[in-house]
Amino acid sequence: MDLTILEPVSKTAQERYEELKSKGLKLDLTRGKPSAAQLDLSSELLSLPGVDDYTADGADCRNYGGLQGLTEVRKLFSGILGAPAEQIVLGNNASLALMHDTISFALLKGMSDSVTPWSRQGEISFLCPVPGYDRHFAICEAYGIKMIPVAMKEDGPDMDQVEKLVAADASIKGIWCVPKYSNPTGTVYSDEVSARLAGMKTAATDFRIYWDNAYCIHHLTDQKVEVANILELCAEHGNPDRAFVFASTSKITLAGAGLSFFASSKTNVNWLMGRMQYQTIGPDKINQLRHLRFLKNEEGITALMERHRQLIAPKFEKVLEVFERELTGLTGVTWSKPLGGYFIDLEVPQNCARRVVALAKQAGIALTPAGATHPYGVDPEDRTIRIAPTFPGIAEVSQAAEAVAICVKVAVSEGR
Amino acid sequence: MDLTILEPVSKTAQERYEELKSKGLKLDLTRGKPSAAQLDLSSELLSLPGVDDYTADGADCRNYGGLQGLTEVRKLFSGILGAPAEQIVLGNNASLALMHDTISFALLKGMSDSVTPWSRQGEISFLCPVPGYDRHFAICEAYGIKMIPVAMKEDGPDMDQVEKLVAADASIKGIWCVPKYSNPTGTVYSDEVSARLAGMKTAATDFRIYWDNAYCIHHLTDQKVEVANILELCAEHGNPDRAFVFASTSKITLAGAGLSFFASSKTNVNWLMGRMQYQTIGPDKINQLRHLRFLKNEEGITALMERHRQLIAPKFEKVLEVFERELTGLTGVTWSKPLGGYFIDLEVPQNCARRVVALAKQAGIALTPAGATHPYGVDPEDRTIRIAPTFPGIAEVSQAAEAVAICVKVAVSEGR
Numbered sequence: 001m002d003l004t005i006l007e008p009v010s011k012t013a014q015e016r017y018e019e020l021k022s023k024g025l026k027l028d029l030t031r032g033k034p035s036a037a038q039l040d041l042s043s044e045l046l047s048l049p050g051v052d053d054y055t056a057d058g059a060d061c062r063n064y065g066g067l068q069g070l071t072e073v074r075k076l077f078s079g080i081l082g083a084p085a086e087q088i089v090l091g092n093n094a095s096l097a098l099m100h101d102t103i104s105f106a107l108l109k110g111m112s113d114s115v116t117p118w119s120r121q122g123e124i125s126f127l128c129p130v131p132g133y134d135r136h137f138a139i140c141e142a143y144g145i146k147m148i149p150v151a152m153k154e155d156g157p158d159m160d161q162v163e164k165l166v167a168a169d170a171s172i173k174g175i176w177c178v179p180k181y182s183n184p185t186g187t188v189y190s191d192e193v194s195a196r197l198a199g200m201k202t203a204a205t206d207f208r209i210y211w212d213n214a215y216c217i218h219h220l221t222d223q224k225v226e227v228a229n230i231l232e233l234c235a236e237h238g239n240p241d242r243a244f245v246f247a248s249t250s251k252i253t254l255a256g257a258g259l260s261f262f263a264s265s266k267t268n269v270n271w272l273m274g275r276m277q278y279q280t281i282g283p284d285k286i287n288q289l290r291h292l293r294f295l296k297n298e299e300g301i302t303a304l305m306e307r308h309r310q311l312i313a314p315k316f317e318k319v320l321e322v323f324e325r326e327l328t329g330l331t332g333v334t335w336s337k338p339l340g341g342y343f344i345d346l347e348v349p350q351n352c353a354r355r356v357v358a359l360a361k362q363a364g365i366a367l368t369p370a371g372a373t374h375p376y377g378v379d380p381e382d383r384t385i386r387i388a389p390t391f392p393g394i395a396e397v398s399q400a401a402e403a404v405a406i407c408v409k410v411a412v413s414e415g416r
Numbered sequence: 417m418d419l420t421i422l423e424p425v426s427k428t429a430q431e432r433y434e435e436l437k438s439k440g441l442k443l444d445l446t447r448g449k450p451s452a453a454q455l456d457l458s459s460e461l462l463s464l465p466g467v468d469d470y471t472a473d474g475a476d477c478r479n480y481g482g483l484q485g486l487t488e489v490r491k492l493f494s495g496i497l498g499a500p501a502e503q504i505v506l507g508n509n510a511s512l513a514l515m516h517d518t519i520s521f522a523l524l525k526g527m528s529d530s531v532t533p534w535s536r537q538g539e540i541s542f543l544c545p546v547p548g549y550d551r552h553f554a555i556c557e558a559y560g561i562k563m564i565p566v567a568m569k570e571d572g573p574d575m576d577q578v579e580k581l582v583a584a585d586a587s588i589k590g591i592w593c594v595p596k597y598s599n600p601t602g603t604v605y606s607d608e609v610s611a612r613l614a615g616m617k618t619a620a621t622d623f624r625i626y627w628d629n630a631y632c633i634h635h636l637t638d639q640k641v642e643v644a645n646i647l648e649l650c651a652e653h654g655n656p657d658r659a660f661v662f663a664s665t666s667k668i669t670l671a672g673a674g675l676s677f678f679a680s681s682k683t684n685v686n687w688l689m690g691r692m693q694y695q696t697i698g699p700d701k702i703n704q705l706r707h708l709r710f711l712k713n714e715e716g717i718t719a720l721m722e723r724h725r726q727l728i729a730p731k732f733e734k735v736l737e738v739f740e741r742e743l744t745g746l747t748g749v750t751w752s753k754p755l756g757g758y759f760i761d762l763e764v765p766q767n768c769a770r771r772v773v774a775l776a777k778q779a780g781i782a783l784t785p786a787g788a789t790h791p792y793g794v795d796p797e798d799r800t801i802r803i804a805p806t807f808p809g810i811a812e813v814s815q816a817a818e819a820v821a822i823c824v825k826v827a828v829s830e831g832r
Contacts, residue, residue, distance in 0.1 A: 031480070033479055033480055034479065036476060036479075039470075039476065039478040039479060042478075043467040043468070043470075044467060045702075046464075046465055046466055046467045046468075046469065046470060046478075046702065047463045047464070047465075047466050047467050048462075048463070049462055050462055050463050051459040051460060051462045051463050052459070052462075053462065054455075054459075054462060060452055060455065061672065061673075062455040062458075062462075062670040062671065062672060062673060063449055063450065063452075063455060063670075063671045063672050064447070064449055064666070064671045064672050065672065066672070092508045092509065092700065093508065093696075093699070093700045094695070094696040094697060094698075096695065096696055096697065097695050097696045100694055100695040100696075101695070104520050104524060107524055108520060108523055108524065108535065108559060109558075109559075119524065119535055135694075135697075138693075138694050139694050142525075142691075142694040143524060143525075250480070254478040254479075254702065255478065255479045255480045256477065256478060256479055256480050256481065256482070256697070256698055256700060256701050256702065257477075257478060257700045257701065257702035257703065275558075277554075278516055278551075278554050278555050278558040279510070279512065279513050279516040279517070280509075280510040280512055280513045280516075281510060281512065281551075281672070282510075282672055283509070284508065284509045284672060284673045284700070284703070285672050285673065286461075286462065286670060286672065286673035287673065287700070287703070
């Protein structure tokens with residue numbers, strides 16, 4: 001190691017790091033959570049629908065029933081989901097539950113086109129574009145579904161790799177996709193990638209694209225990015241039942257008290273409801289009605305998302321500004337500049353990510369554990385750090401970003 | 417058949433039945449649903465908690481988190497559930513989902529004390545006291561869990577039969593129990609039955625009592641019946657992890673937008689949360705807070721249940737009055753006189769139940785399909801009819817009860 005070059009940097013970084021630790025900060029950049037100010041935008045929900053307002057679909061929403069969810073709410077989200085109302089099913093407050101449950105239903109009973117339940121087919125695998133979302137990977141790990149990482153490129157997963165794998169291996173039953181403003185890389189799937197996913201030949205007859213469109217309208221810039229309609233593409237390619245689309249209002253209205261959505265072919269909708277009927281008499285229709293009264297129409301949703309953007313875009317800009325200032329030119333250090341979503345992906349030199357997270361922790365800054373963005377919690381190169389800037393206030397975000405940058409410099413200076 | 421005895425009765429019943437059909441009624445006694453008037457009692461929920469009220473447990477209830485549910489809400493229901501707050505987990509709006517999910521978790525991963533997942537143990541069976549609740553049986557049927565009927569006696573399941581079965585057969589993993597005001601018989605489990613359930617020797621190491629206390633505070637008379645605390649009994653008998661207690665506010669507040677509860681040992685609570693963590697970041701805490709603000713304390717819940725009773729007890733009395741008048745003395749015809757719950761169990765002579773339901777249908781009265789109260793939808797004696805009088809208005813209940821009585825008489829007169 002050429003100490004004549006590294007030492008001055010190292011000293012400065014180390015000094016700044018000691019200074020940082022002495023501040024006794026307590027900051028949290030771990031999860032993609034909305035801030036209180038964002039939740040305030042939907043406070044009106046807390047007194048809706050009002051004591052005399054409980055009828056929809058010609059039924060009393062307070063009572064049992066309505067497994068598929070209110071028609072008007074399914075219509076309201078039809079455009080956003082890219083599916084007609086009859087191809088949408090509403091869940092309760094967590095789209096994660098819909099993803100989890102479709103997998104546990106498939107394991108126990110099979111998909112609509114499975115020969116036998118997945119749990120009786122020996123090894124089951126999912127493709128996992130990396131870096132990706134830890135809660136997706138956790139479901140697979142919980143049920144012993146083998147995770148096969150595939151590289152994430154500029155415009156989505158490496159489709160050469162994906163096509164080769166799914167054509168050869170019938171154990172591969174699905175792929176996790178966050179097609180727009182992907183967690184954590186901010187990647188937007190190109191139309192070509194989407195079309196190849198829809199059309200590719202899969203050895204498994206019951207292969208599913210888990211299209212988690214969590215950030216479908218969560219723009220950070222005026223460039224409101226669109227991705228292809230995966231349901232239409234699958235249908236066009238003769239694979240009408242291939243895609244499961246998921247979304248929620250967790251980052252539109254209230255993170256813990258929103259609505260979740262499933263959209264797919266009529267066959268898959270019938271399959272899901274055929275399974276859900278044993279689990280529930282129906283989702284919380286009052287919360288659906290509450291959302292209908294609050295959001296009113298698609299324009300209402302768009303206007304609300306614009307207000308979210310005004311609150312969070314400056315936080316992203318602040319992080320990028322600090323990284324630009326502190327980290328530009330550092331070999332092996334890059335970061336995403338997302339056009340939407342909830343994360344910045346910070347890539348550090350090999351074998352540095354865990355060290356950066358540990359250093360940050362010692363200085364009072366909680367980061368998502370290094371490795372969480374990869375299957376089994378193991379980032380083989382130990383490079384990826386997920387930055388979630390939405391929850392803290394902007395001053396804290398600025399402090400935290402600077403702290404992270406200092407930690408990166410220290411880790412790099414250690415010549416790992 | 418001795419026509420000299422039957423004919424006059426037959427003629428009258430037949431004439432009344434023709435008259436009935438000509439009325440073009442459209443009445444529904446199928447499901448145990450609260451009436452609109454009952455739901456009105458909780459209308460206040462529809463504007464709660466209010467725009468500025470979202471903090472509990474020191475956290476913002478609008479945001480993610482809180483897998484176990486708000487402490488204050490768990491405390492509020494602690495007495496009703498017979499478990500300390502730390503042994504309670506809150507679900508969303510359906511206790512059925514908690515029942516379903518614990519079974520699917522056991523199938524895929526095993527209970528806390530399972531050697532392997534249930535789905536890898538060959539045949540799995542549940543004991544089903546009959547008549548019982550169709551949605552319990554439907555979960556078993558959906559997952560291929562063999563249902564073994566056991567007789568329901570005056571004070572609960574036939575424990576001689578139960579003890580013999582569970583001691584001999586390790587495939588028996590559970591028993592469905594509605595211990596108080598059972599669906600549909602109104603049966604209340606005696607302390608002796610509860611103690612025997614808690615203490616019996618089971619061949620399966622991971623046997624579970626599914627204690628669905630759906631009607632725990634749903635009294636119809638001043639005689640507020642109590643049942644034993646099954647969790648304490650199981651602990652006393654050295655089987656601390658044997659019972660899963662379920663309840664909900666579906667018939668306390670809003671049927672489709674209430675809270676659901678799971679209570680068990682600390683081990684089982686940890687097991688459940690260990691599984692649920694892959695399914696959700698947490699239940700809808702705003703709905704929990706809403707319920708806390710509305711119900712306030714246990715006295716608030718008791719007062720609310722008293723108002724429910726004032727609305728529904730007269731409906732039960734009306735049905736019993738009509739049955740008393742119309743059906744007394746008819747051989748083989750008996751009915752329950754429940755002290756709580758949502759149902760009257762009408763037993764008709766062998767091979768008559770389906771005929772009664774069919775006759776009622778032709779006259780515009782929807783009854784729960786005969787057989788629904790038994791595993792696989794088959795009542796071997798074809799005797800049980802479940803009457804659900806809570807939903808219609810009292811005039812309609814009276815009309816419907818009379819209609820049912822006429823149908824019973826017609827069926828009996830046919831000498832089936």
